[in-house]
Amino acid sequence: MGSGVGCLWAGVATRLDAFFPLGRSLPIGRVVTQPAAAQSLPLPADWRDFFALTKPRVMSLVIFTGLCGLIAAPGHIDPVLGFTAILCIALGAGGAAALNQWWEADLDAGMRRTKERPLPAGRMERTSARDFGLGLSAASVLIMGLANGVLPAAILLVSIIYYAVVYTIWLKPRTPQNIVIGGGAGAFPPLIGWVAATGHVTLMPVVLFAIIFMWTPPHFWALALFVQSDYAKVGIPMLPVVAGEAATRRQILIYAILLLPLSVVPWWIGGTGAIYGVAAAVLSAVFLALSARVGLRRRSGPEDTMRPEKQLFAWSIIYLFALFGALVADHWLA
Amino acid sequence: MTNLPDPESPDTMEQRKKVIRQRNLATALVLAFFVILFFAITIAKMKH
Numbered sequence: 001m002g003s004g005v006g007c008l009w010a011g012v013a014t015r016l017d018a019f020f021p022l023g024r025s026l027p028i029g030r031v032v033t034q035p036a037a038a039q040s041l042p043l044p045a046d047w048r049d050f051f052a053l054t055k056p057r058v059m060s061l062v063i064f065t066g067l068c069g070l071i072a073a074p075g076h077i078d079p080v081l082g083f084t085a086i087l088c089i090a091l092g093a094g095g096a097a098a099l100n101q102w103w104e105a106d107l108d109a110g111m112r113r114t115k116e117r118p119l120p121a122g123r124m125e126r127t128s129a130r131d132f133g134l135g136l137s138a139a140s141v142l143i144m145g146l147a148n149g150v151l152p153a154a155i156l157l158v159s160i161i162y163y164a165v166v167y168t169i170w171l172k173p174r175t176p177q178n179i180v181i182g183g184g185a186g187a188f189p190p191l192i193g194w195v196a197a198t199g200h201v202t203l204m205p206v207v208l209f210a211i212i213f214m215w216t217p218p219h220f221w222a223l224a225l226f227v228q229s230d231y232a233k234v235g236i237p238m239l240p241v242v243a244g245e246a247a248t249r250r251q252i253l254i255y256a257i258l259l260l261p262l263s264v265v266p267w268w269i270g271g272t273g274a275i276y277g278v279a280a281a282v283l284s285a286v287f288l289a290l291s292a293r294v295g296l297r298r299r300s301g302p303e304d305t306m307r308p309e310k311q312l313f314a315w316s317i318i319y320l321f322a323l324f325g326a327l328v329a330d331h332w333l334a
Numbered sequence: 335m336t337n338l339p340d341p342e343s344p345d346t347m348e349q350r351k352k353v354i355r356q357r358n359l360a361t362a363l364v365l366a367f368f369v370i371l372f373f374a375i376t377i378a379k380m381k382h
Contacts, residue, residue: 043346044353047360080378084371147375 045124052118053101053129054094054136061320062093062189068324069190069208072272072331073197081147085196088144089189092156095136096185099164102129111230133164144196152196159188173235176242179224183216184209190324204271207262208327212320214259218252218291219316225249225294226306226313245299252312253295260284263323272327273334279326287312287319 066089070082077085101108101119109120118124137160145153167182175181187209194205221239224231225248228240240248263284267277290312297308340346 043350044357046353047357078378078382080374084375087371143371147379 043123045118045128049118049124050098050128050132053098053124053132055097055101058097059090059093061317062186063090064321065208065212065324066090066189066193068328069193069205070197071193072327073194073205075198077197082197084143084147085152085193088140088148088153088156089192091136091140091143092160093189095133095138095140096160096163098129098133098136100133100168102126102133103164103168105129107234107236110234111227113227113230137164148196149199151199151201152192155188155192155195159185159192162188174237176237176239178237179217179220179239183213183220186216187212203269204266207265207269207271210265211259211263211323214255214262215316215320218255218259218287219313219320221248221252222294222309222313222316225309249295249297252291256284256288256291256295260288266327272330274330275333276326276330279330280323283319283322283326287315290315 063086067086070077070085101117105117105119105126108114108117114120119126119129141153141157141160144156163182163185167178167185171178171182190208190212191201191205194208195201224238224240225245228238228245231238232241239251260281263280264277266272267274267280290308293308294312299306
C-alpha cells in the first residue's frame with residue numbers, strides 16, 4: 001500500500017514537473033529560471049524554511065478570524081473538533097501560501113520585501129515547496145472532512161484553489177483588479193469556522209465573509225502604494241502601477257466608505273449585540289478617516305515617506321483583529 | 335558562485351547531517367501529534 005501510494009505520487013509529481021517545469025514561461029511573458037544558488041543546494045532546506053513557506057504572519061490573521069467565526073457561531077462544538085477545525089484552516093492557509101511562493105519564486109526574487117524568502121534566497125528546491133504545499137492542502141481538507149464534515153471541508157478546498165489557482169496563477173499577473181477578486185480567498189476563514197461549528201451556511205457568516213472581502217482592497221492597496229516600485233519591477237499589474245496613484249487613492253476611499261455600513265450589518269440583522277455594533281462603527285470610522293487622508297492627498301515628491309499610507313496599512317491589520325475580537329467579546333458578554 | 339560552500343567539505347557534511355536530523359525530529363513530532371489528534375477526534379466523534 002505504502003509503495004503503491006509512493007509510485008502514484010511519483011507519477012503525479014512527474015506530471016506536475018511536465019506541466020510546471022522550473023524554467024517555465026510565465027503568462028506575463030518572461031522566461032524565468034531557478035536562482036543560481038538553488039540549482040545545486042549544498043544543504044537541504046531547514047524545517048524553519050518550510051515553516052516560513054506557510055507565511056506565518058498572514059496565517060495568524062487567518063487563524064484568528066477563523067477562530068472568531070467558530071466561537072461566535074451559535075451552539076456548541078466539541079473542543080477537540082473545534083481545535084481540529086482551526087488547525088485545518090491553518091494547514092490549508094499554509095499549504096496555499098506554500099503553493100503561492102512556489103509559483104511566484106522568480107517574482108519574489110525581484111522584490112525587496114520578498115527576496116529573502118526560502119525559494120528566492122536559494123535555500124530550498126522549488127519542487128520541495130510545491131510538494132509541501134500540495135501535501136498540506138490535501139491533509140487539511142481530508143482531516144477537516146473526517147472531523148468536521150463535508151461542507152466545511154468543501155469550502156476549505158474552494159478557498160485553497162481560490163488562492164493558489166484563481167488568485168496566484170490566474171488573476172494576479174493579469175488584472176489590476178486581482179486584489180478585489182482575490183480578496184475572497186482571505187475572507188473564507190470565518191465562514192469555514194462558522195460552518196464547522198454549525199454545519200450549515202447562514203446570512204451571518206456570509207456577512208463576515210463580505211466584511212473581509214471589502215476590507216482587503218484598501219488594506220493591500222495601502223501597501224501597494226508604498227511598494228509599487230517593487231511590483232512595477234517584476235511586472236505585476238497592481239492598481240498603482242497600472243491605473244496610477246490617484247485612481248488607487250480614490251478606490252481606497254470608496255472601499256472604506258462601503259466598509260463602514262457593511263461592518264455594522266451583523267448588528268443590524270440581529271447577529272450580534274450593541275458591543276460589536278458600537279465597536280464596529282468606531283473602528284470603521286477611524287479606518288475611513290485614515291483612508292480619507294490617503295485618498296485625498298497626493299505624494300509630495302520622491303522624498304515623501306508615505307506615512308499616511310503606512311499608518312493606514314498598520315491600522316487595517318489592527319482593525320481586523322479588533323473587529324473580530326469585538327465579535328467574540330459581544331458573543332461572550334451579551 | 336564562488337561564495338557557495340564546498341558540498342563535500344567536512345563542515346558542510348556535518349551541517350547537512352544536523353539539518354537532516356532536525357528535519358527528521360520535526361517530522362516525527364508532527365506524526366506523533368497527528369496520531370494523538372486522530373485518537374482524540376475518534377473519541378470526540380464517538381461521544382456525539
